[in-house]
Amino acid sequence: xxxxxxxxxxxxxxxxxxxxxxxxxxxxxxxxxxxxxxxxxxxxxxxxxxxxxxxxxxxxxxxxxxxxxxxxxxxxxxxxxxxxxxxxxxxxxxxxxxxxxxxxxxxxxxxxxxxxxxxxxxxxxxxxxxxxxxxxxxxxxxxxxxxxxxxxxxxxxxxxxxxxxxxxxxxxxxxxxxxxxxxxxxxxxxxxxxxxxxxxxxxxxxxxxxxxxxxxxxxxxxxxxxxxxxxxxxxxxx
Numbered sequence: 001x002x003x004x005x006x007x008x009x010x011x012x013x014x015x016x017x018x019x020x021x022x023x024x025x026x027x028x029x030x031x032x033x034x035x036x037x038x039x040x041x042x043x044x045x046x047x048x049x050x051x052x053x054x055x056x057x058x059x060x061x062x063x064x065x066x067x068x069x070x071x072x073x074x075x076x077x078x079x080x081x082x083x084x085x086x087x088x089x090x091x092x093x094x095x096x097x098x099x100x101x102x103x104x105x106x107x108x109x110x111x112x113x114x115x116x117x118x119x120x121x122x123x124x125x126x127x128x129x130x131x132x133x134x135x136x137x138x139x140x141x142x143x144x145x146x147x148x149x150x151x152x153x154x155x156x157x158x159x160x161x162x163x164x165x166x167x168x169x170x171x172x173x174x175x176x177x178x179x180x181x182x183x184x185x186x187x188x189x190x191x192x193x194x195x196x197x198x199x200x201x202x203x204x205x206x207x208x209x210x211x212x213x214x215x216x217x218x219x220x221x222x223x224x225x226x227x228x229x230x231x232x233x234x235x236x237x238x
Contacts, residue, residue: 008036013111015083016057018135021127030121034111039103045110046087046101053090054112056101058082061108066190067099076190079104088132091115148235150193157234158192159202163212164231167221175225180218 010028013019019027034057039045045056048067056063058080065077065086077099080086086101094115113121122128149158167177185196185203203219206212211227213220221227 008034008111012036012059013057015059016085017083018085018128018131019057021125021131030113030117031111033117034113037110037112039108039110041103041106043103043108044100045103045108046097046099048098048100049096051096053094053115054087055085055091055115055118056087057085057111057113059109059111061103061105063101063108063110064104065099065101074190075193076187079187088118088135091118153234155192155194155198156202157231158194159188159199160206160227160234161231162188162192163203163206163221164224164227166219167224167227170221172224175223177221177224178218179221182214182217182219 008031010031011024012031013027013034014024019030022030035054037045039061045063046052060082062082063080063086065080067075067077069075087097089095090097092115122132149161153161166179166183170177170179185199188199189196203212207214211222213222
């Protein structure tokens with residue numbers, strides 16, 4: 001069950017990347033405008049199609065943006081780490097939620113900011129407005145890439161493309177990327193519209209070829225450039 005946080009310190013939003021352009025006093029003012037809640041593992045903080053329109057700043061923990069097909073199959077869009085935020089589209093256009101958001105960690109701390117204060121915040125600070133434009137542009141590019149992949153690539157190649165995205169967000173050590181925690185097969189499958197058995201087989205093939213190594217606490221891509229070449233070669237041939 002989610003619980004209200006009684007007190008939020010003035011610096012509670014200092015880790016939110018979007019708000020770093022603000023002064024400490026300005027961030028403290030935003031803290032006072034927020035509603036604070038902690039969520040349990042797998043607890044929903046935003047409901048698909050709901051009429052709510054608050055922005056949710058992820059202060060602690062991690063969340064997943066997802067939806068479900070008419071047949072009930074989960075479709076995962078992205079995992080959002082602490083320091084980021086979700087829900088800005090409904091806050092800006094007033095339309096129902098386009099996806100659900102659930103907590104991936106016990107005790108995930110969320111600060112909810114109402115749509116009007118959020119709009120005033122963005123309109124009153126050009127640096128925040130530019131950051132929002134760049135964020136929305138990035139989302140559109142990712143959506144375009146995924147539509148192209150689903151329309152033109154086979155399941156194996158879509159798994160390669162998703163692994164490349166995870167590798168680029170992982171810890172880079174020379175030509176190696178360390179992805180931690182280890183991505184769950186079913187999560188990858190939900191993102192690229194395939195089965196977890198297919199994901200397991202593709203990762204096994206990559207491991208046999210020496211491109212992927214599974215460690216106790218991480219999945220290692222041993223040559224990110226090689227994986228990128230594999231993905232781009234297939235994209236270029238369709």
